[in-house]
Amino acid sequence: MSEQTMPTKERILRSAGVIFGTKGFKDATIRKIAEDAEVNIAAINYHFHGKEELYGAVLEDVFHTGFSRFPSTLGLGEDTDPELRLRAFIRAMFYRLQSREGWGGMAGQGRLIARELLDPSPAFENILNRYIKPHKDLLVGIIVDIMRINPGPAKLMPCALSIIGQCIYYALASTVIRTISADIAPTEDNLDQLADSVWLFSLGGIARIKEEFLAPPKAKS
Amino acid sequence: MSEQTMPTKERILRSAGVIFGTKGFKDATIRKIAEDAEVNIAAINYHFHGKEELYGAVLEDVFHTGFSRFPSTLGLGEDTDPELRLRAFIRAMFYRLQSREGWGGMAGQGRLIARELLDPSPAFENILNRYIKPHKDLLVGIIVDIMRINPGPAKLMPCALSIIGQCIYYALASTVIRTISADIAPTEDNLDQLADSVWLFSLGGIARIKEEFLAPPKAKS
DNA sequence: GCATAATTAAAACATTCGTTTTATATACTC
DNA sequence: GAGTATATAAAACGAATGTTTTAATTATGC
Numbered sequence: 001m002s003e004q005t006m007p008t009k010e011r012i013l014r015s016a017g018v019i020f021g022t023k024g025f026k027d028a029t030i031r032k033i034a035e036d037a038e039v040n041i042a043a044i045n046y047h048f049h050g051k052e053e054l055y056g057a058v059l060e061d062v063f064h065t066g067f068s069r070f071p072s073t074l075g076l077g078e079d080t081d082p083e084l085r086l087r088a089f090i091r092a093m094f095y096r097l098q099s100r101e102g103w104g105g106m107a108g109q110g111r112l113i114a115r116e117l118l119d120p121s122p123a124f125e126n127i128l129n130r131y132i133k134p135h136k137d138l139l140v141g142i143i144v145d146i147m148r149i150n151p152g153p154a155k156l157m158p159c160a161l162s163i164i165g166q167c168i169y170y171a172l173a174s175t176v177i178r179t180i181s182a183d184i185a186p187t188e189d190n191l192d193q194l195a196d197s198v199w200l201f202s203l204g205g206i207a208r209i210k211e212e213f214l215a216p217p218k219a220k221s
Numbered sequence: 222m223s224e225q226t227m228p229t230k231e232r233i234l235r236s237a238g239v240i241f242g243t244k245g246f247k248d249a250t251i252r253k254i255a256e257d258a259e260v261n262i263a264a265i266n267y268h269f270h271g272k273e274e275l276y277g278a279v280l281e282d283v284f285h286t287g288f289s290r291f292p293s294t295l296g297l298g299e300d301t302d303p304e305l306r307l308r309a310f311i312r313a314m315f316y317r318l319q320s321r322e323g324w325g326g327m328a329g330q331g332r333l334i335a336r337e338l339l340d341p342s343p344a345f346e347n348i349l350n351r352y353i354k355p356h357k358d359l360l361v362g363i364i365v366d367i368m369r370i371n372p373g374p375a376k377l378m379p380c381a382l383s384i385i386g387q388c389i390y391y392a393l394a395s396t397v398i399r400t401i402s403a404d405i406a407p408t409e410d411n412l413d414q415l416a417d418s419v420w421l422f423s424l425g426g427i428a429r430i431k432e433e434f435l436a437p438p439k440a441k442s
Numbered sequence: 443g444c445a446t447a448a449t450t451a452a453a454a455c456a457t458t459c460g461t462t463t464t465a466t467a468t469a470c471t472c
Numbered sequence: 473g474a475g476t477a478t479a480t481a482a483a484a485c486g487a488a489t490g491t492t493t494t495a496a497t498t499a500t501g502c
């Protein structure tokens with residue numbers, strides 16, 4: 001389905017995804033989206049009822065597409081080595097956040113999600129319950145399996161946040177990372193490599209947190 | 222110096238810091254800043270030459286104040302145990318990003334920095350060279366000292382990004398973290414605790430990266 | 443103490459943007 | 473094939489916003 005034969009509604013959704021992602025809600029204008037989608041302004045307010053609802057639809061679409069195409073297990077069964085399941089989890093996050101695939105040139109879905117974390121929109125609460133919370137629970141389950149004990153949420157949650165934080169940061173700061181050291185910036189080609197670096201780092205982190213939980217040090221200022 | 226005796230220029234800078242931080246550049250309006258600072262609109266365009274330049278001044282002020290009050294060493298000498306220097310580095314980041322201290326109720330400096338990482342402003346290039354790059358170099362130095370070997374930038378940079386990413390993420394996503402599990406969300410009281418969790422996690426991560434560098438596994442799919 | 447510069451105040455301007463309205467075209471139903 | 477619903481197009485509206493202008497006020501230097 002080419003650019004022109006694609007139904008208007010879809011074209012709008014595509015363009016809106018790119019523009020909302022790269023410029024943010026406030027900076028993205030209906031006019032620019034309409035121009036990019038080669039669609040009249042009124043068509044946007046016809047199919048969606050306004051800017052806000054369009055944004056909600058984009059958000060839903062981004063999460064739905066991302067989690068459909070790159071499920072957090074990447075197809076691995078529950079019986080797989082939990083360390084490999086963690087690797088799949090992290091890789092899936094990298095793909096979702098940074099891969100170009102499946103979103104037709106959409107270069108900004110990772111940034112769109114980062115924006116939501118900064119300034120959650122009204123539409124985000126649904127996303128939170130339907131995607132993010134289960135996603136977090138899955139990760140916590142993997143960590144427990146890796147540790148082979150359950151140290152309780154007070155230890156597990158920071159672990160999970162540390163892992164997710166690394167992944168999000170690469171998407172958030174990709175622009176700045178590129179100017180600081182271009183060779184380490186995430187591209188389509190080194191995603192696996194970066195993801196695996198985060199994976200190894202996290203395996204070490206998890207081990208250390210477990211160790212500290214089992215044998216809390218007496219004397220360490 | 223009370224609210225009213227403070228010079229106009231400073232009052233503007235304070236209010237602008239809060240409002241830019243919490244709402245972002247585009248969403249923050251000159252009128253709201255003027256109202257909050259109890260200052261006429263024209264005074265803003267008189268002292269600063271416009272919205273953009275005001276923003277630049279705020280950014281400079283945030284970084285200057287942050288790094289002055291919380292230097293990355295927290296006073297520790299070069300001869301200190303590098304693991305403790307890492308702890309200081311991470312704590313300083315948490316204080317800078319999330320502490321209320323020293324910025325008169327400024328609740329959003331961490332978010333302001335996260336916004337810059339997402340959409341760097343023209344004023345950011347200076348900040349990058351004068352604050353962020355040296356900051357990164359310091360961190361890399363600490364990591365080398367902890368590892369006691371230098372595995373080269375291809376291994377060091379991801380380590381540094383993983384550490385910084387964790388810190389930034391807590392600031393970026395504090396709102397969402399709070400709704401997911403309120404007890405782990407960063408507050409003024411548990412900053413040390415969270416920072417130390419990131420510290421331990423990172424120590425484990427560094428160890429693991431080093432280990433993998435020294436003895437790369439032959440057979441691991 | 444006055445003249446000049448620095449600062450603050452109020453109003454007006456020009457632009458941008460989301461939305462609405464009105465008109466036209468296309469598709470579908472009976 | 474007429475009539476109705478659906479979809480697109482063009483223009484206009486109204487609100488918000490950054491900036492400028494013009495006037496008034498305050499501080500400063502001699």
